[in-house]
Amino acid sequence: MTNDPFLTDPDLASDLDADSASDPDTLRALVRPRSIAVVGASRDPDKIGGRIFRYVRDRGFSGPVYPVSAGTEPVQGDEPIASLEDLPSPADLVFVVVPAKDAPDVVRAADDRGCGACVVVSSGFAESGPDGELLQERIEAIARDTDMRIVGPNCMGVMNPRLGLYGTFMSALDEVELPPGNVALISQSGAFGTHAALLLRNRGLDLSLWCTTGNECDVDVADGIACAARDEDTEVIVAYLEGCRDLEKLEAALSVASETRKPIVVFKTGQSDVGAAAARAHTAADAGDDARFSEMFERSGVYRARTIEELIDVAGACAANAFPNGRRAGLMTISGGVGVVMADAAVRAGLDVAPMPVPVERELKALLPFAAARNPVDCTAQAFNDWSLFDRFLDAVVRRGGYDSIVLFLATVGANPAVMDPLMDRLEAIRAAHHDRVMAVSLIIDDERRRRLERAGFLVFEDPTRAVNTVAALAHIGDHLFRRRPGGPRGAGE
Amino acid sequence: MTNDPFLTDPDLASDLDADSASDPDTLRALVRPRSIAVVGASRDPDKIGGRIFRYVRDRGFSGPVYPVSAGTEPVQGDEPIASLEDLPSPADLVFVVVPAKDAPDVVRAADDRGCGACVVVSSGFAESGPDGELLQERIEAIARDTDMRIVGPNCMGVMNPRLGLYGTFMSALDEVELPPGNVALISQSGAFGTHAALLLRNRGLDLSLWCTTGNECDVDVADGIACAARDEDTEVIVAYLEGCRDLEKLEAALSVASETRKPIVVFKTGQSDVGAAAARAHTAADAGDDARFSEMFERSGVYRARTIEELIDVAGACAANAFPNGRRAGLMTISGGVGVVMADAAVRAGLDVAPMPVPVERELKALLPFAAARNPVDCTAQAFNDWSLFDRFLDAVVRRGGYDSIVLFLATVGANPAVMDPLMDRLEAIRAAHHDRVMAVSLIIDDERRRRLERAGFLVFEDPTRAVNTVAALAHIGDHLFRRRPGGPRGAGE
Numbered sequence: 001m002t003n004d005p006f007l008t009d010p011d012l013a014s015d016l017d018a019d020s021a022s023d024p025d026t027l028r029a030l031v032r033p034r035s036i037a038v039v040g041a042s043r044d045p046d047k048i049g050g051r052i053f054r055y056v057r058d059r060g061f062s063g064p065v066y067p068v069s070a071g072t073e074p075v076q077g078d079e080p081i082a083s084l085e086d087l088p089s090p091a092d093l094v095f096v097v098v099p100a101k102d103a104p105d106v107v108r109a110a111d112d113r114g115c116g117a118c119v120v121v122s123s124g125f126a127e128s129g130p131d132g133e134l135l136q137e138r139i140e141a142i143a144r145d146t147d148m149r150i151v152g153p154n155c156m157g158v159m160n161p162r163l164g165l166y167g168t169f170m171s172a173l174d175e176v177e178l179p180p181g182n183v184a185l186i187s188q189s190g191a192f193g194t195h196a197a198l199l200l201r202n203r204g205l206d207l208s209l210w211c212t213t214g215n216e217c218d219v220d221v222a223d224g225i226a227c228a229a230r231d232e233d234t235e236v237i238v239a240y241l242e243g244c245r246d247l248e249k250l251e252a253a254l255s256v257a258s259e260t261r262k263p264i265v266v267f268k269t270g271q272s273d274v275g276a277a278a279a280r281a282h283t284a285a286d287a288g289d290d291a292r293f294s295e296m297f298e299r300s301g302v303y304r305a306r307t308i309e310e311l312i313d314v315a316g317a318c319a320a321n322a323f324p325n326g327r328r329a330g331l332m333t334i335s336g337g338v339g340v341v342m343a344d345a346a347v348r349a350g351l352d353v354a355p356m357p358v359p360v361e362r363e364l365k366a367l368l369p370f371a372a373a374r375n376p377v378d379c380t381a382q383a384f385n386d387w388s389l390f391d392r393f394l395d396a397v398v399r400r401g402g403y404d405s406i407v408l409f410l411a412t413v414g415a416n417p418a419v420m421d422p423l424m425d426r427l428e429a430i431r432a433a434h435h436d437r438v439m440a441v442s443l444i445i446d447d448e449r450r451r452r453l454e455r456a457g458f459l460v461f462e463d464p465t466r467a468v469n470t471v472a473a474l475a476h477i478g479d480h481l482f483r484r485r486p487g488g489p490r491g492a493g494e
Numbered sequence: 495m496t497n498d499p500f501l502t503d504p505d506l507a508s509d510l511d512a513d514s515a516s517d518p519d520t521l522r523a524l525v526r527p528r529s530i531a532v533v534g535a536s537r538d539p540d541k542i543g544g545r546i547f548r549y550v551r552d553r554g555f556s557g558p559v560y561p562v563s564a565g566t567e568p569v570q571g572d573e574p575i576a577s578l579e580d581l582p583s584p585a586d587l588v589f590v591v592v593p594a595k596d597a598p599d600v601v602r603a604a605d606d607r608g609c610g611a612c613v614v615v616s617s618g619f620a621e622s623g624p625d626g627e628l629l630q631e632r633i634e635a636i637a638r639d640t641d642m643r644i645v646g647p648n649c650m651g652v653m654n655p656r657l658g659l660y661g662t663f664m665s666a667l668d669e670v671e672l673p674p675g676n677v678a679l680i681s682q683s684g685a686f687g688t689h690a691a692l693l694l695r696n697r698g699l700d701l702s703l704w705c706t707t708g709n710e711c712d713v714d715v716a717d718g719i720a721c722a723a724r725d726e727d728t729e730v731i732v733a734y735l736e737g738c739r740d741l742e743k744l745e746a747a748l749s750v751a752s753e754t755r756k757p758i759v760v761f762k763t764g765q766s767d768v769g770a771a772a773a774r775a776h777t778a779a780d781a782g783d784d785a786r787f788s789e790m791f792e793r794s795g796v797y798r799a800r801t802i803e804e805l806i807d808v809a810g811a812c813a814a815n816a817f818p819n820g821r822r823a824g825l826m827t828i829s830g831g832v833g834v835v836m837a838d839a840a841v842r843a844g845l846d847v848a849p850m851p852v853p854v855e856r857e858l859k860a861l862l863p864f865a866a867a868r869n870p871v872d873c874t875a876q877a878f879n880d881w882s883l884f885d886r887f888l889d890a891v892v893r894r895g896g897y898d899s900i901v902l903f904l905a906t907v908g909a910n911p912a913v914m915d916p917l918m919d920r921l922e923a924i925r926a927a928h929h930d931r932v933m934a935v936s937l938i939i940d941d942e943r944r945r946r947l948e949r950a951g952f953l954v955f956e957d958p959t960r961a962v963n964t965v966a967a968l969a970h971i972g973d974h975l976f977r978r979r980p981g982g983p984r985g986a987g988e
Binding site: 046047048051100123124125127128129131132154156169170171172174175176187188189190191192194195198199202240242267269270271272273274275277278279281282283306307308309333334335336337338339340341343344345346347348353365369370371372374375376378380381382384385411412413415416417418419444462463464465466 | 540541542545594617618619621622623625626648650663664665666668669670681682683684685686688689692693696734736761763764765766767768769771772773775776777800801802803827828829830831832833834835837838839840841842847859863864865866868869870872874875876878879905906907909910911912913938956957958959960
């Protein structure tokens with residue numbers, strides 16, 4: 001994609017197409033607004049309405065940002081505007097930060113004024129009981145009648161860091177920069193979205209889009225995924241969902257991502273009865289039949305993470321943008337014990353721990369009789385006596401093993417610069433000579449050396465099981481995105 | 495235990511009882527030696543035999559350390575001794591670092607000289623093929639005939655940091671201090687033992703004993719566990735095993751730990767066929783019937799970790815020395831989404847996510863109608879508008895929920911000192927007022943604040959699933975050690 005469809009339309013707010021919910025063009029006003037109003041902008045910069053106004057106004061967004069607020073006192077230095085009717089022109093995007101009972105009227109007013117999209121962050125709707133349900137039905141009724149798109153209620157907003165759009169009240173923004181990146185994060189849960197954004201940032205992964213959907217009166221996770229799938233700045237899509245009212249729409253969104261070759265990692269909660277009940281209390285979501293979700297994700301080449309940690313691991317690996325050409329994994333170790341750990345984990349994760357070619361195995365056994373040379377390949381602590389042994393073992397695994405991916409366990413070596421630094425040079429050389437493999441290293445290492453390994457193209461993990469699981473996830477995703485389909489250029493080695 | 499049985503015997507090396515293999519007294523020469531010989535001490539301080547000699551001699555061990563080595567050139571400054579026969583007196587402990595073919599003769603010579611124990615670090619025995627098997631049988635034959643205890647072959651040695659005994663060649667010792675602590679680490683795999691030791695250290699957990707058993711000609715993991723169970727400096731036992739030749743002996747060792755109320759966390763590999771084959775190639779171990787191990791661990795109140803990361807998580811939590819009185823877990827969150835995540839994880843891990851008492855639930859709902867107040871209890875991002883709400887919710891969960899453990903998810907709050915620091919004071923106060931609960935917090939936080947929470951008595955995790963799983967592991971262990979048995983004083987709140 002070389003053209004940005006979001007930026008070509010001169011009259012955006014009035015040109016939205018509400019018919020196809022998964023058409024990202026309908027979300028332009030949401031993710032690429034040119035003007036913003038915050039209804040309920042607070043004079044207190046630390047209140048929710050004060051934070052959203054402050055973050056939207058002060059973080060680089062180039063268009064006008066209007067504080068809509070009763071009273072005449074300035075709102076954090078800006079003159080308040082009494083109502084949406086009084087805006088000098090319709091805002092593309094309206095944040096609604098008012099008590100739940102007032103929110104439907106504000107949404108109606110935004111529609112009347114011709115605004116492009118509303119983000120209702122207020123809580124107190126279907127998640128809170130019968131009264132809230134009635135309020136939510138009023139917003140849903142507006143959504144059915146209008147082209148204006150509505151996010152929420154009960155959400156934490158949207159961000160597009162490339163536009164300087166930080167439309168949220170996550171307090172971490174006071175401490176942390178969230179620069180633009182290539183990961184789209186679409187989360188039904190607002191606080192989950194906040195948490196995951198920070199986890200990604202701490203991993204050096206940044207956001208192209210961030211959208212929290214909350215109770216999903218209109219815009220849902222499927223819309224966000226479809227939008228991200230067509231967004232040229234997005235290379236990886238991370239999604240969190242508790243339920244889904246329209247599985248067909250979700251599957252269609254996953255197909256868009258498949259067509260545009262964007263890997264998706266998803267975290268779907270509510271498997272347990274208690275969890276499902278909690279999901280209902282949270283975003284009024286119906287967790288549905290968990291197996292149906294799993295089947296859909298499997299069909300669509302989406303990786304379903306089992307923990308938040310795994311979600312971030314796999315997202316990070318996807319962002320490195322290399323996928324193994326198949327499931328054959330070579331496991332190399334200087335600890336036989338961890339070789340066993342990795343073998344168990346690899347088999348469990350569906351990787352093929354295929355043995356080394358017999359002649360190569362024999363050669364390595366001749367070099368070091370008490371080594372294991374089948375797969376896992378263990379050159380043992382003897383490496384510490386003679387690192388040329390390690391080099392020859394690794395070379396054999398990479399060059400002659402026929403593996404699509406290699407996972408290398410180096411134990412505590414990273415904590416010993418006298419050993420690690422010369423080894424680092426050789427690892428970089430091996431990596432550079434074999435671009436067609438996915439290579440992961442598991443070891444205890446400081447941040448600086450870890451980053452150096454990552455720059456060289458290694459996936460780096462402290463825990464070997466996480467390394468193996470992540471490589472298996474990449475194989476699953478790559479299998480769908482690049483191998484079952486014609487002409488895929490992005491798999492490693494193609 | 496107020497007396498140390500290891501230190502009461504004036505004539506240790508000659509007073510060993512070989513009949514009861516799980517009697518830790520027979521391991522005294524191994525873990526509390528008064529003199530040490532290193533056969534194969536190298537002049538090169540970075541070779542395996544050079545490292546062991548250097549670490550044993552230079553790290554605070556108070557007894558004599560003899561380099562046994564051919565030639566007359568000094569060994570790292572010390573005069574070499576030609577053979578074990580030439581020692582001025584029998585060494586309690588002999589490290590054997592010679593080629594495999596020579597090792598049986600050295601072990602025989604150590605026995606002839608009246609030494610107390612041998613640690614054979616050499617590789618090239620049963621793990622390497624038929625020739626090695628014959629060599630190993632020779633050592634096994636010596637073991638059957640003697641009172642001298644033999645560790646290995648194909649291991650990485652033993653450590654007792656309290657004695658300054660660092661009898662290993664792990665190169666990380668050049669960079670890292672391993673001070674004495676209260677965790678015993680018994681590992682069939684040497685490199686695994688090294689790796690886990692460093693992982694523990696990086697978590698602020700230190701070692702009372704460290705023993706790697708390798709091919710287990712004589713001393714096995716069961717011996718190590720029994721020894722650690724009776725060691726007064728040990729409070730937590732961490733074990734790694736690939737196989738076990740004598741399951742009854744292992745179960746007896748687990749019983750000793752149960753009697754002395756030492757929690758055990760174990761990592762047992764070789765579940766998959768590939769993994770089991772790798773284990774045979776590594777320490778010649780037979781992984782056996784995995785289900786039998788699981789049943790034994792379940793019976794014995796041992797927690798079987800699924801990953802290395804979990805092994806360290808649970809060990810760290812055990813070292814904090816508080817176990818919940820039961821399985822009722824209160825889950826409190828400021829993110830409803832992660833409340834769902836935790837609920838799913840808690841149910842999966844066998845915790846009881848019991849609902850809050852109905853009157854308390856009603857009170858909280860009256861305070862904040864869109865909150866969830868059942869369990870998980872979600873006070874929502876509204877906390878950021880009014881932290882007194884959070885305090886009242888947390889107080890209700892802790893004081894009136896009737897939970898044995900509480901897991902609290904705080905998302906990104908730890909990254910925001912303006913919010914976190916006042917909250918920290920209140921968390922400390924709650925913790926201090928309710929010593930009878932296990933409390934875990936999951937949040938993104940810097941190291942310094944994390945340590946402050948830990949000092950206050952919280953278990954701290956970034957990932958909420960890891961927090962929940964660890965609390966469930968503590969409930970499993972505590973249930974066995976302190977509640978099914980009379981008079982247990984160590985469970986939280988007893």
